[in-house]
Amino acid sequence: MSTLLDLDGVERSFDGFKAINGMSLNIQAGELRAIIGPNGAGKTTMMDIVTGKTRPDKGTVRFDGHDMTRVDEAGSARLGIGRKFQKPTVFETHTVEDNLLLALKDDRGVLATLFSRDDHAVRVAELLALVRLEDRRTDFAADLSHGQKQWLEIGMLVAQDPKLLLVDEPAAGMTDDETMRTAALLRELSGEHAVVVVEHDMEFVRALDCRVTVLHQGAVLAEGSLDTVSANERVVEVYLGR
Numbered sequence: 001m002s003t004l005l006d007l008d009g010v011e012r013s014f015d016g017f018k019a020i021n022g023m024s025l026n027i028q029a030g031e032l033r034a035i036i037g038p039n040g041a042g043k044t045t046m047m048d049i050v051t052g053k054t055r056p057d058k059g060t061v062r063f064d065g066h067d068m069t070r071v072d073e074a075g076s077a078r079l080g081i082g083r084k085f086q087k088p089t090v091f092e093t094h095t096v097e098d099n100l101l102l103a104l105k106d107d108r109g110v111l112a113t114l115f116s117r118d119d120h121a122v123r124v125a126e127l128l129a130l131v132r133l134e135d136r137r138t139d140f141a142a143d144l145s146h147g148q149k150q151w152l153e154i155g156m157l158v159a160q161d162p163k164l165l166l167v168d169e170p171a172a173g174m175t176d177d178e179t180m181r182t183a184a185l186l187r188e189l190s191g192e193h194a195v196v197v198v199e200h201d202m203e204f205v206r207a208l209d210c211r212v213t214v215l216h217q218g219a220v221l222a223e224g225s226l227d228t229v230s231a232n233e234r235v236v237e238v239y240l241g242r
Contacts, residue, residue, distance in 0.1 A: 004029040004164060004194050005050065010059030012045055012218075019045040020056065021218035027164070032190035034205045034226075035198045037215035038239050043198045046215070047166050051083050052076040064163060082162035086169045088149040092142035096133050096152055099141055100124045103156035123159070131155040131185065147178030151185065164194045171204040183207035202226070202240075214239065 005027040012020040020042050027033055035043055048054035049061060052071045061068040066079055091099050104120055128134045131151040136144060141152060150170055157165055167186065171179045183204055189195050190210075199205050205212060205226055212229050214222040216238050222229045229235050 002029050003027070004031075004064055005196075006060070006062045007046070007050075008060045010046075010049060010056045010061060012049060012054060012056050018218055020049065023059070023215075023219050025213060025220055027194050027196060029163070030191045030194055032187060032195045032208060032210040033197070034208050034210055034212045035196060035215060036200070036202075036205060036212060036229075036239065037221070040217075041215035041239075042218040043215055044168070045218075047083065047168065047196075047198065050076070050166065051081055077160070077162075080161075080163035081166065082157035082160055082164070083166040084150075084153055084157055084168060084170070086172055088146070088153045090141040090144075090149050090152050090156065093140065095138050095140055096144070097124055097128070097137045099152055100127050100155055100159055103159040105160050127155045127159055130158065130188070132181065145178070147174045147182065150174070150178075150182065154185065154189075158189065158193070162193060164196065165189065167195065167197045169199055169201075170197065171199060171201045179204050180207055 003026050007023055007025045010020050010023045011018065023042065023046065037043055045054060049056050050068060052068060052073045052075060056069060063079060063081065068076065071079065091102065101120060101124055104123060128137055131154060133148060133151060136148065141149065144152060170182050174182065186195050186197060186208060197208060211223065212226050213220055214229050214235050221238065222232045222235050230240060
């Protein structure tokens with residue numbers, strides 16, 4: 001696999017506080033990665049920097065060959081980065097199907113318009129199957145459970161055909177069954193997309209069955225399987241032992 005996202009020596013301070021302190025991290029194309037760490041470890045700021053919401057003070061950030069320190073949030077989306085925040089943001093007064101249609105990456109050319117209707121119907125059907133919402137197709141998004149709204153929003157991001165998905169605490173507020181189904185969905189998405197999941201729920205991280213990066217004080221503290229990082233004395237001291 002080739003490196004898709006590479007952070008090297010990244011630093012970012014806010015009013016004298018170093019939120020990111022020499023962070024170096026790389027994600028391979030198609031990889032599934034979990035990122036864990038205590039509050040204030042730099043997880044959100046790292047995602048802000050990757051998506052162009054925040055500029056680093058030092059260091060390099062490259063995504064698919066592009067210098068991300070010169071790209072804004074809209075530009076990062078165009079380059080193929082999709083970000084899902086913790087609280088789902090779907091169009092609640094629209095149906096599940098219409099939410100996915102609105103999210104589809106669209107070519108506005110004349111020929112594309114002529115052929116798009118059937119193509120869109122096929123793609124929406126694929127997305128509904130992917131996020132396990134075929135039986136809720138004509139329901140309003142407002143009537144979905146919290147977990148189903150999370151799946152719908154993930155489907156809306158996938159509709160944009162991103163190379164990288166950044167997913168923030170998807171398991172928060174879910175039932176145990178929804179949590180496991182979400183882990184299965186994210187595993188299924190990896191390969192075709194790189195997926196980076198920021199999460200606190202260790203059972204969910206274990207279900208992802210992927211490489212884990214532990215952040216602490218704005219830098220990478222440890223990396224490896226969940227079992228490997230869980231056995232790291234420093235990780236236990238600053239995070240897991242709490």
